[in-house]
């Protein structure tokens with residue numbers, strides 16, 4: 451039985467698009483990426499699943515139960531980290547977390563201390579005095595406190611420094627090994643790539659792809675930028691897989707998908723001042739991913 455099951459889920463805000471006819475499932479034990487640019491509809495999907503907003507159409511089930519009819523029951527087994535964490539009063543971190551823990555049957559005090567230590571969060575500080583990143587850590591501890599069966603993370607890394615991101619990812623991987631299913635929503639492809647085995651791509655409220663991460667990686671382009679000592683002859687790079695060729699004197703950039711040795715042989719023929727090989731940004735990947743599928747008749 452899938453842990454998450456969306457069936458034609460639709461939400462409009464007045465006349466405006468939120469999400470349209472979204473269907474996918476997340477299986478037990480998966481770390482599932484949910485990726486799309488800002489405004490694509492990720493938060494809307496998550497909030498609808500959690501019963502925080504009502505769908506206009508379709509349905510969402512978690513643990514086989516309808517999210518609207520069984521919301522309260524389902525939420526006890528979910529750890530949710532919202533994209534923005536707001537705490538309004540001047541409580542101490544410890545008091546807030548103990549209050550959160552009181553909603554669950556298990557005694558979570560030991561776990562609270564362990565998680566706080568792992569994330570280097572000072573339990574005795576007042577929440578008002580915390581930086582954005584430290585507030586995010588409060589949300590992380592709060593979300594993982596009760597050892598939920600399903601962890602839903604909406605843009606969880608914003609505000610965390612690279613070391614804390616790393617710790618957080620390790621924590622998530624541990625929870626996953628213990629059996630938790632994870633839905634990881636983000637607009638940052640690299641972090642989704644690092645953690646997730648499968649991914650749903652959403653754009654303008656619609657699902658545009660549902661792929662194993664390995665397949666998505668295989669279909670993506672690398673972005674090459676190079677600075678040569680003299681003008682670069684474009685015809686030398688006229689091979690299949692080269693796209694978006696831009697050049698100005700010796701400064702060249704292009705996208706490439708294919709046998710990396712082919713392109714390196716051509717680059718080796720140049721006298722270079724510098725070379726960068728980068729991941730294309732998400733928009734570029736979407737665009738070319740789309741094109742390559744259409745090209746393949748998909």
Ligand SMILES: Nc1ncnc2c1ncn2[C@@H]1O[C@H](COP(=O)(O)OP(=O)(O)OP(=O)(O)O)[C@@H](O)[C@H]1O
Pocket residue numbers: 463466467468469486487488489490491492493494495533605637
């Ligand atoms: N309360 C609301 N009222 C009206 N429109 C909304 C509301 N919330 C979201 N939208 C619209 O729904 C669409 C999807 O927004 P959503 O916040 O779900 O996207 P997202 O993928 O989570 O993006 P982001 O990463 O920027 O949060 C956007 O066009 C947004 O403007």
